[in-house]
Amino acid sequence: MFNLFRRPINASFIDLVRADQARKSAAAKRIRFYNDQQTADLHASLSKRWARPDDFRLFQLNIVRKVVDSLATVYRKPPVRTFAGWDQTAGEALYRSLHANQILKQANRLTRLCKTTALQVQWRDGRPALSVITPDILDATWTDPAAPDEIIVTHRPQGAHAENPNAVTYTRWTRTGATLHDYKGNAIPTETAGNPYGVLPFVFAFDGYPLDSFFLPAGDDLTEAQEAVNVALVNLWRAVEIQAHGQAYASGITATEALATGPDRAIILPEGGTFGFAAPNTPVASILSAIEYVVKSTAIANNLNPSTFEIDRRGESGVAKLIEDQALIEAREDDIERWRDYEVQLFQLLKLVVNTELPGTIPEGATLAVDFAEPRETLGENQRLEAYSRRVALGIWSPVDALMHDNPDVRNRADAATILTERRAETGRFAPTADTETAQAAFGTPSQGS
Numbered sequence: 001m002f003n004l005f006r007r008p009i010n011a012s013f014i015d016l017v018r019a020d021q022a023r024k025s026a027a028a029k030r031i032r033f034y035n036d037q038q039t040a041d042l043h044a045s046l047s048k049r050w051a052r053p054d055d056f057r058l059f060q061l062n063i064v065r066k067v068v069d070s071l072a073t074v075y076r077k078p079p080v081r082t083f084a085g086w087d088q089t090a091g092e093a094l095y096r097s098l099h100a101n102q103i104l105k106q107a108n109r110l111t112r113l114c115k116t117t118a119l120q121v122q123w124r125d126g127r128p129a130l131s132v133i134t135p136d137i138l139d140a141t142w143t144d145p146a147a148p149d150e151i152i153v154t155h156r157p158q159g160a161h162a163e164n165p166n167a168v169t170y171t172r173w174t175r176t177g178a179t180l181h182d183y184k185g186n187a188i189p190t191e192t193a194g195n196p197y198g199v200l201p202f203v204f205a206f207d208g209y210p211l212d213s214f215f216l217p218a219g220d221d222l223t224e225a226q227e228a229v230n231v232a233l234v235n236l237w238r239a240v241e242i243q244a245h246g247q248a249y250a251s252g253i254t255a256t257e258a259l260a261t262g263p264d265r266a267i268i269l270p271e272g273g274t275f276g277f278a279a280p281n282t283p284v285a286s287i288l289s290a291i292e293y294v295v296k297s298t299a300i301a302n303n304l305n306p307s308t309f310e311i312d313r314r315g316e317s318g319v320a321k322l323i324e325d326q327a328l329i330e331a332r333e334d335d336i337e338r339w340r341d342y343e344v345q346l347f348q349l350l351k352l353v354v355n356t357e358l359p360g361t362i363p364e365g366a367t368l369a370v371d372f373a374e375p376r377e378t379l380g381e382n383q384r385l386e387a388y389s390r391r392v393a394l395g396i397w398s399p400v401d402a403l404m405h406d407n408p409d410v411r412n413r414a415d416a417a418t419i420l421t422e423r424r425a426e427t428g429r430f431a432p433t434a435d436t437e438t439a440q441a442a443f444g445t446p447s448q449g450s
Contacts (some may be wrong), residue, residue, distance in 0.1 A: 014185030017139055017152060017170060023215060027114050028136035030218060033064040033112055033226050040058070042230045059233040063295050064113070064226050072112040073332050074339045075105035077373035081343075086366035094350070098130045107132045108339065111205045115216035118151065119203040119346060121353050128354055130346075133202070135215055145210040150174050151200055173200055196356050197266045206338070232290055336372050343370045374405070 032038065038060045046053035078101040083091035095101070104119075110132055111117045118133040133153055142148040150172065157167035169188070170181040180188040180197045191261045195201075206216055325376040354361045388405075391397035400416045410416045 013170075013181055014108075014173065014183055016141070017154070017185070019217075020139065024136045026136075026202070026218065026220070026223075027134060029137060030223055031134060033062070034068060034109075034222055036060060036065070038062075038226070038230060041227070041423065045227060045231060048230065056234050057237050059235060059237060061101070061229055063229060064222055068109055068113045071328070071331065072109040073328075074108045074334075074335045074372060075101065077341070079373065080371040082369045082371070084367045091366075091368070094128075094354075098128060098350075099174075100130060103130050103132060104339075104343075107205060108335070110134055111207050113218075114199060115198060115207045115218045116210070116214065117205045119205060119342070120153075121201045121203075121346070121349050123353060123357050124421055128350060128357075140214045141258050142214050144214060145214040145421055146204070146206075148200070148204070148214050148360065151202060166204075172200070175199055197352055199352065201347070201349060203342055203349060205342050229295060294343075340370050340372070344368055 002373040029041065032041065039058055041374065042058050042060070043053055043290055046058075050056070081091065081095060082088070082118065107117055107119055114135050116135050118138060120131050120133050122129045137153040137154040137156070139154075141150040142171070153171045153173070155169045157164055158164070161167040166183050168183045170185075172179050172181060172248055173195065175198060178192075180190050184190055204214075208216055223360075232329065243357055253273060344367075347366075351362045351364075351366060355364075388402045392399065392402065399420055400413050403416045403420055404410050404413070410419065
C-alpha cells in the first residue's frame, strides 16, 4: 500500500518544509560524517558524559566513507556512452561540459550513503548544468513514490550569511511551475516563475526500489558505529596519556617531602622506607579489540569482507579475493541495472532541456546506450592472461576487447584495432620469441572491423 504524503488542506508551504526535520537532520549528519566533519558531533557527545570535554584529544577514523566508497563502484571507471541518431563527438562533448563522470560518481556514492537523491538538470549561463540534490535539502509530495508530484529544494546561504536562518530560500517545482520562496514560505516574485519543460527537471536515484516512500530509510547503523569508534579512540588516547607512565610512590617519608628523581640522582630513604613505580592498568588492548570488533562487524553488516579494515593484510590469491568479493559483485550488478536506467532518463531529460532552450540541438530520436566497466579483477598476471585467452578462444572477446579492458584510455573499437595492427607490424620486425608465438596463437591477428 502506498504511503501518500500529501499536503494537508490547511497546511502552509513552510509547514510542509518543516514537517520532516528529523529525516533531513539525519541525512545531514550522514553527509557530515562522510566528509570528515565529525568533530562537532563528537564534542557534543563527550559534553553529555564529561564536565570538561575540551580536555580530551579528538580523533576520527572515517569508516562511513570507507564503507560507502567500497560499495558504490558503478563509476569506478568512466562508462562508455554510445549515441544513436546523434553525432558521437557532440554527445561526448556535452557530457564532458557537464562533468558528468565526476558528478555521477559522486551521485552514486551519495545515493548509497543517503538512499535517495535527485539529479537536477538546470540551464545556467546559456548551457546545461548538472547537480546532485541530497535529502537534507529535499522535500517532496507524491502519490507514486517513484514519480513525485512536487519537489522543494532548500537553498542555504553561503559566506557572511551562512548562519542567518532568515536568508534561507526554497524553490518549489511542479510540472507546470517553479516558484521561489523566502524563509517564511512567502513567494518571491521572479522574472520567470514557470516550468518550461513540462516535467520535473530531476532524475530520482534510489538505493533500491521505493515501494511506499520516496525517501528510503537510511538506517542509523553506520553513523552509530562511526560514533562508537570515535568515542573509543578518544578513550584510547586518554588512557595512553594518563597511564602510559608509572605512578611514583614512596613510604617512610612525610607527605610534605618531595623527592628529586632521575637517572643521575640517588634516592635516600629512611630505614624501612620504600620507593617505586606502580604499574598502570592501561586497558589499551581491550579498547583496541572493541574498535576492531565494531569496524569489522560494520563491514560484515554492509556485505564487505572484514579484511576491508585489516591493518596488516596478508597476501591472498586472486581466486580467494574473487570468492570474498562475490557479494560485492552481485550488489554491483544490481546497481548497474539501476544506474543504466538513470543514465537513459538523464539523457532524455538533457535532450528536453537543451532543445527547449536551443531548439533542434539534439535530434528527437537520439538515444543513449551505456556500457559500464566490468568489476575490478583481482587475478594475478598469469591468471588474467589465461582468462583473456579463453575468452578470445570462445569468441566472447576479440583482441580488441582485451586491449580496451587493459587500457581504459582507448574508448573506440576502431582505434583499438588500429593500435593492435600497428603493434603486430612492429613486433614482426623483431625475431619472435616462444612467448610471442604463444600469444599470437592465442589472440590471432585483429581485423580492422573487430
